[in-house]
Amino acid sequence: MKQLRFEQMDTEELWALHLRVLQALDEKLSAEKAVLEQRLKQLRERSAARAPGASEVRKYPAVLPKYRNPSDPSETWSGRGKTPRWIMAALASGGKLGDYKI
Structure with a gap:
């Protein structure tokens, strides 16, 4: 490829080159998009x-569910995921997980 000297080109030549580059890019991008x-x-x-x-x-x-809160039977836990607060509080107060098994 021949070396272009942009500094020596006038505005019209640069603009024509710009349009050729845009056309070439458009064609290549269209072909790539189709693929x-x-x-x-x-x-x-x-x-x-x-x-x-x-x-x-x-x-x-x-x-x-595998575990039930005795003070609120609507609260249950399957043993998966994040441990509910009521289980954590019960364990912290000395209870055992088996005490809450259904």
């Missing part, structure tokens, strides 16, 4: 063919 859209289409088709309705989130069965 990526084709790949995305193929991936969507493959995904749809594998399992219909696969885009839905898989629902896990509800986990039954």
Whole structure:
């Protein structure tokens, strides 16, 4: 590629070069976009063919509670996730986890 000397080019030559560069970029980006859209289409088709309705989130069965608060029976805990405050308070006051088992 020949070396261009931008300092020696007048405004019209620079503007023409600018337009050529924009056109070349537009063509390359359009070609790249077409390739990526084709790949995305193929991936969507493959995904749809594998399992219909696969885009839905898989629902896990509800986990039954294992522990109940004796002072408020509506408060239960399955033993998963963050420990509820009532369990933490009960354990801090000397209780055992087994005491609250359902």
